[in-house]
Amino acid sequence: MIEAKDLVKRYGPHTAVDHATFKIERGEIVGFLGPNGAGKTTTMNMLTGYLSSTEGTVTVDGMNILEHPLEVKRRIGYLPENPPLYPEMTVREYLQFAGEIKKVPKQELSKRIDEVMWKVGITDVMGRLVKNLSKGYKQRVGLAQAMIGKPDILILDEPTAGLDPKQILEIRQLIKELGKTHTVILSSHILPEVSAVCKRILIINQGKIVADDTPENLAKRLLGGSHLLLRIDGTPQQVEATLQKVPDVKKLSFKESQERGTVEVVVESDKDKDIRRDISKALGSAGLPILMMRSLDMTLEEIFLHLTTKEEEVAKV
Amino acid sequence: MMAILKRELKSYFLTPMGYIYMGFFLLVAGVFFTFGNLITRSSQYTGFLGGILFIYLFAVPLLTMRLFSEEKRQRTDQLLLTSPISIPEVVLGKFLAAFTVYLITLAITVMYAIVVGVYGDLSFWETLGAYIGFIFLGASYISVGVFVSAGTENQLTSALVSFFSLLMIWLIDPISNSLPVDLVAGIIFASLLVIALCAYIYINTKNFYITVAVFLLGAIVITAAYFIDKVVFIGFMRKFFSWFSLNKRYENFSMGLLKVDSLVYYLTFTGLFLFLTVRLMEKQRWV
Ligand SMILES: Nc1ncnc2c1ncn2[C@@H]1O[C@H](COP(=O)(O)OP(=O)(O)O)[C@@H](O)[C@H]1O
Ligand SMILES: [Mg+2]
Numbered sequence: 342m343i344e345a346k347d348l349v350k351r352y353g354p355h356t357a358v359d360h361a362t363f364k365i366e367r368g369e370i371v372g373f374l375g376p377n378g379a380g381k382t383t384t385m386n387m388l389t390g391y392l393s394s395t396e397g398t399v400t401v402d403g404m405n406i407l408e409h410p411l412e413v414k415r416r417i418g419y420l421p422e423n424p425p426l427y428p429e430m431t432v433r434e435y436l437q438f439a440g441e442i443k444k445v446p447k448q449e450l451s452k453r454i455d456e457v458m459w460k461v462g463i464t465d466v467m468g469r470l471v472k473n474l475s476k477g478y479k480q481r482v483g484l485a486q487a488m489i490g491k492p493d494i495l496i497l498d499e500p501t502a503g504l505d506p507k508q509i510l511e512i513r514q515l516i517k518e519l520g521k522t523h524t525v526i527l528s529s530h531i532l533p534e535v536s537a538v539c540k541r542i543l544i545i546n547q548g549k550i551v552a553d554d555t556p557e558n559l560a561k562r563l564l565g566g567s568h569l570l571l572r573i574d575g576t577p578q579q580v581e582a583t584l585q586k587v588p589d590v591k592k593l594s595f596k597e598s599q600e601r602g603t604v605e606v607v608v609e610s611d612k613d614k615d616i617r618r619d620i621s622k623a624l625g626s627a628g629l630p631i632l633m634m635r636s637l638d639m640t641l642e643e644i645f646l647h648l649t650t651k652e653e654e655v656a657k658v
Numbered sequence: 659m660m661a662i663l664k665r666e667l668k669s670y671f672l673t674p675m676g677y678i679y680m681g682f683f684l685l686v687a688g689v690f691f692t693f694g695n696l697i698t699r700s701s702q703y704t705g706f707l708g709g710i711l712f713i714y715l716f717a718v719p720l721l722t723m724r725l726f727s728e729e730k731r732q733r734t735d736q737l738l739l740t741s742p743i744s745i746p747e748v749v750l751g752k753f754l755a756a757f758t759v760y761l762i763t764l765a766i767t768v769m770y771a772i773v774v775g776v777y778g779d780l781s782f783w784e785t786l787g788a789y790i791g792f793i794f795l796g797a798s799y800i801s802v803g804v805f806v807s808a809g810t811e812n813q814l815t816s817a818l819v820s821f822f823s824l825l826m827i828w829l830i831d832p833i834s835n836s837l838p839v840d841l842v843a844g845i846i847f848a849s850l851l852v853i854a855l856c857a858y859i860y861i862n863t864k865n866f867y868i869t870v871a872v873f874l875l876g877a878i879v880i881t882a883a884y885f886i887d888k889v890v891f892i893g894f895m896r897k898f899f900s901w902f903s904l905n906k907r908y909e910n911f912s913m914g915l916l917k918v919d920s921l922v923y924y925l926t927f928t929g930l931f932l933f934l935t936v937r938l939m940e941k942q943r944w945v
Contacts, residue, residue, distance in 0.1 A: 391736055391739050393943045393944045411742045412742075414740055414742040415742040421736045425732065425734040425735075425736045426732070427732070427734060428732070430665075438661055442662070442738065444743075
């Protein structure tokens with residue numbers, strides 16, 4: 342339904358989005374997850390036709406956004422990072438205007454406005470000036486604007502940023518509800534945000550898509566083996582040589598150690614094997630004392646950090 | 659387009675901007691009328707209209723400064739540009755909104771004409787001509803303001819740049835009178851124009867062959883013109899710049915002369931700047 346192929350956006354020498362390729366099918370709820378500055382907003386701006394891509398294409402229902410901009414825009418409702426509101430208008434006037442430029446037929450518009458206001462829960466403030474609304478209500482008005490043209494696809498950029506916990510829960514609930522009837526793409530730099538509502542996560546880091554899977558699979562993929570964190574008195578070369586000889590060790594990733602003259606290493610093995618004794622014996626006989634050994638039970642949060650800080654290592658998994 | 663026009667008109671009067679524009683224009687015009695016509699008991703109405711033309715130098719920037727600048731500041735341009743509405747529609751809607759406020763304000767001054775008509779001796783055809791001239795001239799001024807507003811994010815910058823652009827247009831006649839008019843200057847200027855055009859084409863298309871083709875074509879035209887009729891280069895620079903002189907053509911109107919070529923000129927000027935606005939907005943998405 343919406344497809345990005347080798348999407349690139351450069352700002353001078355800086356590459357904000359770097360060959361992003363993905364395909365999102367009808368009815369999916371997809372989350373773009375990545376730290377600030379990762380390129381989520383830029384990607385969304387290209388998907389919605391606000392920005393042109395430097396390279397690559399966006400197609401919606403088989404139509405290229407550059408060749409059929411109006412048809413594509415009709416199918417997409419966009420809630421940007423800052424909801425695009427006119428402060429001097431009332432909520433109803435604003436939605437009237439939004440409906441008109443979204444080409445909602447005149448005779449349906451009034452009913453449609455009532456409908457979306459009710460859905461996002463702003464009926465009680467429809468006569469208020471937009472500038473006098475709280476942040477949470479402004480976000481809802483923004484959502485109403487995105488929905489008013491009956492688009493198939495909703496693109497929501499950080500829809501819960503800056504809201505208080507109660508408002509966050511309400512907006513999340515609303516998005517889940519909308520996900521039943523729309524294809525939804527949302528972005529966030531906070532993992533629970535995405536895993537709470539999305540069936541699929543695209544992790545974006547430094548403009549690149551570094552992972553694309555369901556939250557469960559992402560967890561499985563990284564928790565496929567068990568991980569041990571070791572701190573050892575010795576040099577990386579010695580430790581590597583010794584540990585590589587231990588049976589069932591699948592992968593070693595070295596980390597910076599806090600303690601001078603020591604090495605920290607994450608040892609990965611198959612899930613069902615307990616290799617702690619073998620490691621202990623091997624290091625002991627090599628004269629490399631173990632200062633610490635801890636099992637790493639990675640949460641999704643840690644996977645996210647892992648992916649966005651050590652992407653080179655993860656690529657090998 | 660209608661939606662944009664309606665919203666923009668409403669916003670003129672929901673924010674103080676519409677009132678500021680009308681108040682400013684009518685106040686200054688009223689002062690001029692009082693001192694120029696009422697107190698001196700003069701029926702010189704077209705003289706009055708010619709005199710108040712300068713107010714637009716200050717008033718039009720007030721009218722156009724927020725059109726696009728404000729959308730960018732509020733990020734509402736994201737709503738417009740991701741909605742199924744084309745950029746020409748947006749530009750035209752905004753232009754027409756400013757133009758409507760302009761016309762309403764101008765219509766109010768018809769009262770003064772009636773006063774002169776009742777108590778004095780109003781030359782009807784000249785007055786009518788002058789008003790028609792104002793309508794077309796105003797459209798041209800506003801199109802410049804619209805273009806400037808699309809290039810800025812800040813209202814104040816937008817107003818200042820519009821003011822200086824209009825001032826330049828205003829001063830083109832005196833300035834272009836001091837430009838060299840000889841044959842060599844004309845040829846050099848024509849060549850510079852061709853080079854500028856080529857640079858523009860190359861930057862936009864990055865196509866080497868088209869650029870070279872245009873360059874050769876330009877060179878051929880200049881050479882041919884030189885051998886066929888050298889006279890075209892005499893005063894060419896002055897002719898070129900005076901094309902942008904909006905006020906010169908207004909004088910015909912206030913003499914009661916309706917010249918089709920002047921009307922076509924104003925419409926072309928307005929259309930050119932609105933087209934440039936559309937291009938500018940399209941370009942901003944490619945940054
Ligand atoms: N208009 C711009 N000019 C230059 N750089 C920009 C511009 N917009 C965004 N960037 C850069 O592009 C990168 C991606 O930004 P963005 O898409 O906003 O990230 P995110 O939404 O994931 O926080 C950042 O490094 C940012 O500094
Ligand atoms: Mg962002």
